[in-house]
Every structure is written in structure tokens, then in C-alpha cells.
Amino acid sequence: MNTKFGRKFLEYCTTSMINNERYNARECEAKWQKTWQDANTFRVENDSDKEKYYVLEMFPYPSGRIHMGHVRNYAMGDVVARYKRAKGFNVLHPMGWDAFGMPAENAAIENDVHPAEWTYANIDAMRGQLKSMGLSIDWSREVATCHPEYYRHQQAMFIDFLDAGLAYRKESKVNWDPVDHTVLANEQVIDGKGWRSGALVEQRELVQWFFKISDFSEDLLETLETLERWPDKVRLMQRNWIGRSQGVQMSFALRNLPDTIDETSIELYTTRADTLFGASFCAISPDHPLSSKLAEHNAEIQQFIADCHRLGTSQEALEKAEKRGLDTGIKALHPFDDSVELPLYIANFVLMDYGTGAIFGCPAHDQRDLDFARKYKLNVTPVVIPAEEDPDTFTIGTQAYIGEGRLANSRFLNGLTIEDGKLKAAEKLESQTLDGKPQGARKTNYRLRDWGVSRQRYWGCPIPVIHCKTCGTLPVPKSDLPVKLPDEITRDKPGNPLAHHPTWKFVTCHKCNGPAERETDTFDTFIDSSWYFARFCSPRADTPTELDAVNYWLPVDQYIGGIEHAILHLLYSRFFTRAMKITGHVGLEEPFEGLFTQGMVTHETYRSNGGNWLSPSEVQISGDGDNRRAVEIASGDVAAIGNTEKMSKSKRNTIDPSDILEDYGADTARWFMLSDSPPERDVIWTEAGVEGAHRFVQRLWRLITDLAASQQTFVSTAEKIDPEKILALRTSTHKTLAAVGNDIEGLRFNRAVAHIYELTNTISAFAASFGGKMEVSALGAYKEACEVLIQLIGPMMPHLSEECWRALGKSTMLADQPWPQAEEELLVEDSIVMAVQVNGKRRDELSVKKSTAKEEVESLALKLDNVIRAIDGKPVRRVIVVPQRIVNIVV
RNA sequence: GCGGGCGUGGUGGAAUGGUAGACACACAGGACUUAAAAUCCUGAGGACGCAAGUCCGUGCGAGUUCGACUCUCGCCGCCCGCACCA
Numbered sequence: 022m023n024t025k026f027g028r029k030f031l032e033y034c035t036t037s038m039i040n041n042e043r044y045n046a047r048e049c050e051a052k053w054q055k056t057w058q059d060a061n062t063f064r065v066e067n068d069s070d071k072e073k074y075y076v077l078e079m080f081p082y083p084s085g086r087i088h089m090g091h092v093r094n095y096a097m098g099d100v101v102a103r104y105k106r107a108k109g110f111n112v113l114h115p116m117g118w119d120a121f122g123m124p125a126e127n128a129a130i131e132n133d134v135h136p137a138e139w140t141y142a143n144i145d146a147m148r149g150q151l152k153s154m155g156l157s158i159d160w161s162r163e164v165a166t167c168h169p170e171y172y173r174h175q176q177a178m179f180i181d182f183l184d185a186g187l188a189y190r191k192e193s194k195v196n197w198d199p200v201d202h203t204v205l206a207n208e209q210v211i212d213g214k215g216w217r218s219g220a221l222v223e224q225r226e227l228v229q230w231f232f233k234i235s236d237f238s239e240d241l242l243e244t245l246e247t248l249e250r251w252p253d254k255v256r257l258m259q260r261n262w263i264g265r266s267q268g269v270q271m272s273f274a275l276r277n278l279p280d281t282i283d284e285t286s287i288e289l290y291t292t293r294a295d296t297l298f299g300a301s302f303c304a305i306s307p308d309h310p311l312s313s314k315l316a317e318h319n320a321e322i323q324q325f326i327a328d329c330h331r332l333g334t335s336q337e338a339l340e341k342a343e344k345r346g347l348d349t350g351i352k353a354l355h356p357f358d359d360s361v362e363l364p365l366y367i368a369n370f371v372l373m374d375y376g377t378g379a380i381f382g383c384p385a386h387d388q389r390d391l392d393f394a395r396k397y398k399l400n401v402t403p404v405v406i407p408a409e410e411d412p413d414t415f416t417i418g419t420q421a422y423i424g425e426g427r428l429a430n431s432r433f434l435n436g437l438t439i440e441d442g443k444l445k446a447a448e449k450l451e452s453q454t455l456d457g458k459p460q461g462a463r464k465t466n467y468r469l470r471d472w473g474v475s476r477q478r479y480w481g482c483p484i485p486v487i488h489c490k491t492c493g494t495l496p497v498p499k500s501d502l503p504v505k506l507p508d509e510i511t512r513d514k515p516g517n518p519l520a521h522h523p524t525w526k527f528v529t530c531h532k533c534n535g536p537a538e539r540e541t542d543t544f545d546t547f548i549d550s551s552w553y554f555a556r557f558c559s560p561r562a563d564t565p566t567e568l569d570a571v572n573y574w575l576p577v578d579q580y581i582g583g584i585e586h587a588i589l590h591l592l593y594s595r596f597f598t599r600a601m602k603i604t605g606h607v608g609l610e611e612p613f614e615g616l617f618t619q620g621m622v623t624h625e626t627y628r629s630n631g632g633n634w635l636s637p638s639e640v641q642i643s644g645d646g647d648n649r650r651a652v653e654i655a656s657g658d659v660a661a662i663g664n665t666e667k668m669s670k671s672k673r674n675t676i677d678p679s680d681i682l683e684d685y686g687a688d689t690a691r692w693f694m695l696s697d698s699p700p701e702r703d704v705i706w707t708e709a710g711v712e713g714a715h716r717f718v719q720r721l722w723r724l725i726t727d728l729a730a731s732q733q734t735f736v737s738t739a740e741k742i743d744p745e746k747i748l749a750l751r752t753s754t755h756k757t758l759a760a761v762g763n764d765i766e767g768l769r770f771n772r773a774v775a776h777i778y779e780l781t782n783t784i785s786a787f788a789a790s791f792g793g794k795m796e797v798s799a800l801g802a803y804k805e806a807c808e809v810l811i812q813l814i815g816p817m818m819p820h821l822s823e824e825c826w827r828a829l830g831k832s833t834m835l836a837d838q839p840w841p842q843a844e845e846e847l848l849v850e851d852s853i854v855m856a857v858q859v860n861g862k863r864r865d866e867l868s869v870k871k872s873t874a875k876e877e878v879e880s881l882a883l884k885l886d887n888v889i890r891a892i893d894g895k896p897v898r899r900v901i902v903v904p905q906r907i908v909n910i911v912v
Numbered sequence: 913g914c915g916g917g918c919g920u921g922g923u924g925g926a927a928u929g930g931u932a933g934a935c936a937c938a939c940a941g942g943a944c945u946u947a948a949a950a951u952c953c954u955g956a957g958g959a960c961g962c963a964a965g966u967c968c969g970u971g972c973g974a975g976u977u978c979g980a981c982u983c984u985c986g987c988c989g990c991c992c993g994c995a996c997c998a
Binding site for chain 2: 254257258289290291344372379383468587697705709714719776779856858899900907910
């Protein structure tokens with residue numbers, strides 16, 4: 022060990038200042054950031070012999086300032102990136118900007134500034150803030166989605182998608198956000214309100230571009246199983262969102278139709294073919310084609326449909342609406358008994374865009390159908406009888422029975438289980454014919470619908486197509502890309518400035534040279550973020566991707582972001598990657614191998630006497646526990662302490678990261694974000710917590726400078742030291758090293774932090790026990806422990822650790838240092854402490870050699886005083902010895 | 913309504929079925945200081961006890977086990993997702 026004791030270190034210690042100076046985070050952080058930048062430390066190349074590792078945090082929207090959520094997200098990603106780098110991987114850790122979107126347009130309207138100008142200024146500001154966090158990012162790969170050099174490739178890929186039949190245009194009823202004047206995807210409608218504006222969403226008919234994500238429903242669903250390094254929660258959410266159901270699509274013959282109707286049958290979909298004998302009505306959606314046809318000659322139906330639509334302007338109202346229906350007078354014939362005629366209703370609760378827009382109602386076993394049947398006094402015949410009930414007496418009250426049971430009142434299905442009944446009914450329907458076709462077929466349906474991507478906005482990627490009166494809708498030739506947004510826009514009219522632009526949309530058709538118009542819609546910004554991870558692999562390439570680069574880097578090994586993207590962004594990206602594979606832009610289908618969703622950053626909320634929200638800086642907190650009080654500083658009045666909630670501007674409970682970076686430095690902020698709370702859970706931001714983190718920064722610095730001080734006072738011929746004491750320190754050092762590595766690999770940052778605290782405590786106690794006079798072998802262990810400690814905190818507090826590394830006499834950069842290796846023989850301890858229980862209660866403990874035989878452990882345990890007392894003379898029935906763990910004596 | 917998750921000191925939290933409360937924050941007492949800050953030391957789940965120690969204790973109630981924060985079942989509470997998807 023003495024040989025490890027470098028001359029350089031000795032020299033350093035005698036020449037450097039050894040004092041109690043406080044660590045100056047501001048100076049040191051700036052210094053190291055510059056050092057890394059000048060040395061291109063985090064620049065990464067695509068050709069390397071090293072194994073690759075791609076760490077990605079969800080890129081930010083350039084709002085202008087980073088928030089605490091970013092600090093947490095990027096601190097976590099940076100730990101992984103720096104750690105993997107030290108482990109010898111070629112690490113890709115890029116950053117970019119999700120730069121298109123509505124806030125830029127809103128700012129443009131409010132502040133009379135161009136969206137581009139606003140966005141690029143924000144990017145500059147935020148880049149500066151992120152850089153001050155000391156992230157190990159390869160900034161040379163930065164991209165901004167609003168830049169033509171980014172979106173021109175997106176346009177090229179769209180044209181490829183179009184050619185491959187992955188995109189199409191159709192008129193459809195869309196979710197219209199009346200505040201933002203734009204269309205929203207189903208996923209963007211939350212509780213009937215726009216995800217961004219919060220306005221009640223209306224239904225409108227518009228011609229829109231769609232991506233055929235629904236063609237991939239099965240694949241997207243099935244492949245979820247293989248995403249083992251994704252949180253179960255996210256996989257489940259996607260599974261539910263895709264919503265597969267297996268059932269039967271079948272036709273019912275119609276009778277008693279008005280003369281104006283040609284149809285003789287109607288298609289409907291069910292997952293409960295076993296309950297067909299319990300059917301008491303059929304119903305179609307107000308939007309069903311048959312409803313429209315019937316309405317043409319029937320004022321009552323017209324009125325009813327209009328009523329449904331009026332209600333339907335808000336999905337929220339629709340959900341709460343009472344079930345209503347209108348009997349058309351038409352009869353649907355039961356497929357297993359055409360003497361049974363079921364009334365056909367138009368009903369407000371039947372959805373047009375699921376299944377066929379038509380159902381049969383079995384009130385006994387479906388709550389919606391039951392509600393409807395009770396209202397319109399229709400039959401309720403139970404056909405599934407629970408095991409403990411008698412088929413002759415079982416009746417349905419106000420609750421439909423949806424549990425298990427045996428079929429009854431169902432002729433050839435009687436006695437079967439639900440599953441067998443479904444099968445037999447389906448087979449029967451398949452064997453029957455109606456109008457020369459099989460009357461039914463098994464069919465799988467999905468809740469997932471195609472992705473509508475047209476937006477009526479200016480600040481987005483222009484959809485690269487033109488509309489020619491002669492030639493129709495044509496993609497813009499790739500050689501003409503990018504279709505750039507016009508710089509000059511006016512905002513004198515509401516809606517999309519592209520549509521109102523005096524010249525931009527007027528073009529000559531490249532096919533017929535006639536007059537044509539550009540598409541004035543732009544893409545949903547979720548497209549921008551559906552492939553940025555691929556662009557980072559070769560961000561300046563002339564094509565959207567370079568196959569060599571994407572095949573080397575993808576998939577992303579560790580993706581980190583908020584749970585709020587569990588469905589939208591992650592599902593779109595999975596689809597987009599498949600579409601890119603089909604069109605030859607990538608060689609794989611799943612972009613994210615490992616996914617981690619971090620929790621939110623929360624803070625207490627405060628309200629003034631008058632009920633206004635107060636920011637944390639406006640209140641003074643005192644007391645503790647039940648005596649905790651908040652006082653509004655300005656008025657001196659008592660303020661109410663509210664719930665701890667996600668930081669938000671509206672509740673004014675935000676903490677600006679730049680204040681924290683300024684006051685305490687990046688390392689303190691990073692450390693605090695990583696300690697205490699498990700990363701997937703919410704973390705509560707507290708002033709005390711930050712101060713605690715900062716104290717640790719100072720304490721580490723002191724520890725390292727103290728080491729240098731010990732160096733000067735060490736005694737070479739000291740009194741004998743207990744070698745056990747040195748071994749104990751070395752054991753702690755190497756055990757901590759192993760544990761922290763495991764914790765970082767598993768993203769358990771809070772536990773890594775706890776282990777680091779423990780080692781720090783151990784080192785401090787060790788050093789203190791020598792009273793400033795340390796013998797040389799002890800100093801070696803001390804120094805080793807400190808070096809390991811500094812390397813362990815390297816990924817978390819990169820600036821402090823560089824500075825400490827330097828103070829330890831190293832001339833290398835810690836960022837270039839390989840991760841230390843734990844010495845195996847120190848990890849296995851020779852003697853262990855086993856707990857001894859009597860009847861499952863701990864009574865004593867026993868220190869034995871690891872190799873001690875079971876029998877010996879048993880006899881030693883039985884001799885312990887506390888154990889004898891606990892046994893209290895009772896006969897010992899059994900002794901359980903779990904090697905290296907525990908002894909349990911049963912009396 | 914359906915699906916999922918969580919419930920451990922004053923607080924954040926730790927614990928492959930094997931010594932519950934590691935580590936941190938807050939708190940209290942002490943040392944240093946003219947004083948404060950900073951720092952260092954000590955204490956602490958609850959009850960009883962001078963102490964050794966004993967009993968109780970991981971939302972509640974059962975169960976499996978030599979042994980349960982951990983597994984099973986039933987409740988209660990909180991959080992999240994989906995929601996007329998037939």
C-alpha cells in the first residue's frame with residue numbers, strides 16, 4: 022500500500038495551501054466547466070472501439086428558463102452518463118430543443134415579437150443555464166426542431182411515409198380547441214378539455230392528415246412485453262390505451278324499414294356473443310350512416326341527432342349525460358331465432374368510432390344497457406347465472422351482473438361457461454349465412470385510432486404538400502425541401518397566419534405548372550419529438566439519418582423523463598421508429614431500450630390572509646411540527662400553509678433553479694435532487710434540504726483538505742496501530758464502492774447517496790481517532806478511502822470532485838479517470854454478526870467466523886446469557902440456523 | 913365504474929421472507945466562542961424503568977411461516993391512469 026503513496030502527492034501537500042478555506046462553488050464550477058469545454062471532454066465520436074451507451078433525457082421545450090424538474094431530470098441523466106463514461110463506454114449524451122409549439126405564438130401575440138426570435142433567445146438563455154449545471158453533454162450535437170435544417174428532414178420523411186402508405190388525408194370529425202384555434206389528437210383531450218388551453222373541446226369536420234398508427238396496434242401492444250427495462254406502469258398505460266378487445270362482428274337482418282332505406286342488415290360488434298340470448302334491443306350511434314339516412318325523411322330523428330350533437334360539443338357533458346334513445350321502428354332479427362324481433366334504437370351512448378357504431382343490448386349483463394332498458398321498459402333476461410344462484414329465481418335489479426357463471430335461457434349454449442359460450446356462439450355465427458355471407462366473424466378491435474397530425478398553427482413544421490386543382494394533392498419534390506415558414510407574418514386575423522399570408526401559399530404546380538396552393542397546416546409538434554433521438558446520432562447529416570450512425574447508437578440505452586409522456590410521446594415515438602424502419606431510415610423498431618420516469622419536484626404552498634398565493638420567498642417559516650407557522654413578510658400577517666404540490670406558476674410555489682445555482686452552486690442542487698427521495702417518486706424541495714446538501718459539499722472539501730493537513734503531521738515511526746482498524750476502513754471503502762456502482766446501475770441514486778454519507782462518516786471517524794497524528798499505513802488507507810470517495814461523488818457533484826481530485830495531488834482530470842475497481846477479497850468479510858432469536862424475537866447476537874459450522878453456531882447460540890434467560894428453562898423444540906444470517910430457537 | 917400503485921419515527925426515507933427505522937433533514941443537550949454563525953460531540957419510535965432491561969410498534973383485521981414492512985385474503989385511506997370502447 023505504501024507504494025501507492027505517490028511522490029507527487031507528498032510534494033503537493035507540502036506546497037499547497039492547507040487551510041480551512043470554504044469551497045467556492047461559483048469560482049470552481051465556472052473554472053471546471055471551461056476546462057471541460059476547452060478540452061472537448063464530452064465530445065463523442067461515432068467510430069469507437071468502445072461499447073456504446075446512449076443516455077438521453079427528454080429534451081426541453083425552450084420556455085426561457087429551466088425549472089426544478091429539468092434540474093432533477095438532467096442531474097439523473099448526467100450521473101448515468103458520467104458513470105458509464107468512467108466505466109469505459111463510448112457515451113452519447115446529447116441535448117436539443119423541442120422548439121416548435123404554441124407558447125412561442127402566444128408570446129408573439131402578447132409581446133409583439135417574432136416566434137423565431139423569441140424561441141432562439143430562449144434557447145440561448147436555457148443553454149447557458151444548462152451549461153451552468155455542469156452536464157456532460159456533447160453540445161456539438163445540439164439540434165432545435167424549429168430549425169429548417171431539422172425540419173426539412175422531417176418533411177422528407179413525411180413524403181416517404183406518404184409513399185409507403187403510412188400517411189393519408191381524410192375528412193373527419195376532429196377535436197377542436199376553440200381557444201387555441203386548433204385540432205387536438207384524442208390523446209391531447211383530457212377530461213373533454215384541451216391539454217394545453219384547458220378549453221372545452223368541440224367537434225368539427227375538417228380534412229386532416231393522419232398517420233396510420235392503428236395499423237401497428239397489435240405490434241405496438243405485443244412488443245410492450247419485450248420492453249423489460251420499462252416501468253410496468255408505463256407499459257400498462259400503453260396497453261390500456263391501445264385497448265385490444267376480442268369479439269365477434271356480425272350482421273343482424275333488418276325488417277320494417279322505411280322505403281327510403283336500401284340496407285337489409287346491420288353490422289355490429291360484441292365481445293359478449295355468449296349473451297346473445299339476453300339481447301333485448303339493438304342501437305346505433307347518432308353518427309351512424311343509417312342514422313343520417315333515416316334523418317333525411319324524419320324530422321323527429323333529425324331533431325334527436327341534433328340534440329345529441331349539441332350535448333356532444335363537450336365530451337365531459339357527454340360522459341355525464343343520461344342515456345337516451347329513439348326507437349326507429351325498425352326491427353333487427355335475432356341471428357339465432359328470426360322470430361325474435363329486437364327494436365332498433367338510435368342511442369346517444371353508442372360511439373361511432375369504435376367497432377361498427379352499432380351494438381346489441383344485453384341489459385342483464387351490461388350496466389349501460391341495463392340503464393337504457395330500465396328507462397325504456399325493455400326486457401331484462403339474465404343468461405349468465407352465478408354459481409350460487411338458481412337459474413329459475415335469479416333476477417337483475419339495478420346492477421347488471423358481469424361476473425362469472427353458467428349460461429342459461431340460451432338454448433344451445435345452456436350450461437356452458439362464458440368462455441365456451443363465446444366460442445360456440447361465434448362458431449355458429451360463422452357457419453350461418455345472411456345475404457350469402459357468413460353472418461359473423463371473430464374480430465379483434467382496438468381503442469387506438471389513427472394519429473391526426475394537422476394543426477392550424479404557424480409555429481410548426483409545414484406539411485410539405487400542395488393542392489392543385491388539376492393534379493390533386495401532391496407532395497413537394499424532395500429537391501424543393503425544406504418548405505420553410507415565411508418570416509413575415511401578420512396577426513390581424515384569428516387563426517392560422519399561414520392561411521392568411523398574402524403570398525406564401527400560392528405556388529405553381531410542379532406537375533402541370535398550373536396554379537396550386539400549399540397546405541397551410543403544420544405538423545403536430547409531437548412529430549418533432551418522435552425522431553430527435555435518431556437525429557442526435559448524426560445531427561449534421563444531409564439525410565434524416567445515417568444508417569451507420571443510428572445502427573451504432575440506437576436504441577437509447579437509458580431514456581429519462583416525466584411520467585406525463587407515458588402515452589403520447591412514447592407511443593408516437595414507437596410508431597415513428599417503425600415507420601422510419603419501413604422507409605429505410607433506421608434499422609430497428611423500438612427506440613428506447615431502458616426507460617425511467619422520474620417523479621415531480623414539489624413544494625409547500627402558501628396563501629395570504631386574503632387568499633392569494635404567496636411564493637416561498639414571501640413568507641417566513643418558524644416553529645416545528647404542529648407549531649409550524651408561516652408569516653407573510655410584507656404584511657406581518659399569518660399565512661396559511663397549504664398542501665405540498667407540483668411546482669407551478671399558478672400556485673406560486675416555484676423555486677428558480679438559477680437562484681439556487683447562484684447561491685449554492687450546481688453541485689449542491691444536483692446532490693439535493695439525487696438524495697433522499699427515490700427518483701421515481703416526487704421530491705419535496707425544502708430550504709433545509711438544500712442547506713443540508715450544501716453543508717455536505719463543504720464537509721467533503723474539509724475532509725480532503727484535512728487529509729492534506731494530516732500529510733504534514735504524519736509520524737513515520739508511530740506507536741503500533743491496530744491493523745484491524747485499517748482493514749475496517751479499507752473494507753468500508755471497497756464495500757461502498759461496490760454498493761454505489763450497483764445503485765447507480767439501478768438508478769437508485771438516493772441509496773447511492775446514503776452509502777456515500779456512510780463512507781464519509783467512517784472516514785471522518787477514522788481520521789479523528791488519530792488526533793491529527795497519523796501513522797503512515799493508516800494514512801495510506803485514509804488516502805485511498807478519500808480517493809475512492811471523490812470518484813464516487815464524481816458523477817453527482819462533478820465540479821467539487823474535480824477540485825478535490827486536484828487537491829489530492831492529481832494532475833489528471835477526474836472526468837477522464839476510469840471508475841475504480843473494488844477489491845474482491847475486501848468485499849467478503851471473514852467474521853459476521855448473526856442475530857439470535859428465540860421464538861422469532863431477537864434476544865442477542867453472535868459474532869462468528871463465516872465458515873463456522875451450523876452445529877457450532879447452534880451450540881454457541883444456546884450458551885448466550887440473554888438466550889438462556891429467554892428460553893427460561895423451557896424445552897427447545899427446534900433450532901433453525903440460516904447460515905450467515907440468523908439463528909432462531911423455537912421453544 | 914375499470915385498471916394500477918402506495919400506506920414505516922416529528923419529516924424524506926432504508927430494509928434478496930431473517931437484528932425494522934440505515935442515511936439524511938428537523939429537534940434537544942453539550943463543546944469551542946466575549947457573542948453569534950460555522951464546526952464538532954451526544955441523544956432520541958412509543959410506554960415503563962435510575963439502570964440492566966421488559967412490553968408494544970411498519971394503515972386495520974385475518975392467514976401462510978421457525979420467522980412477515982416484505983407473501984395470500986378481506987377491509988380503510990390516499991395517489992395516478994382510463995373511462996358509455998359494447
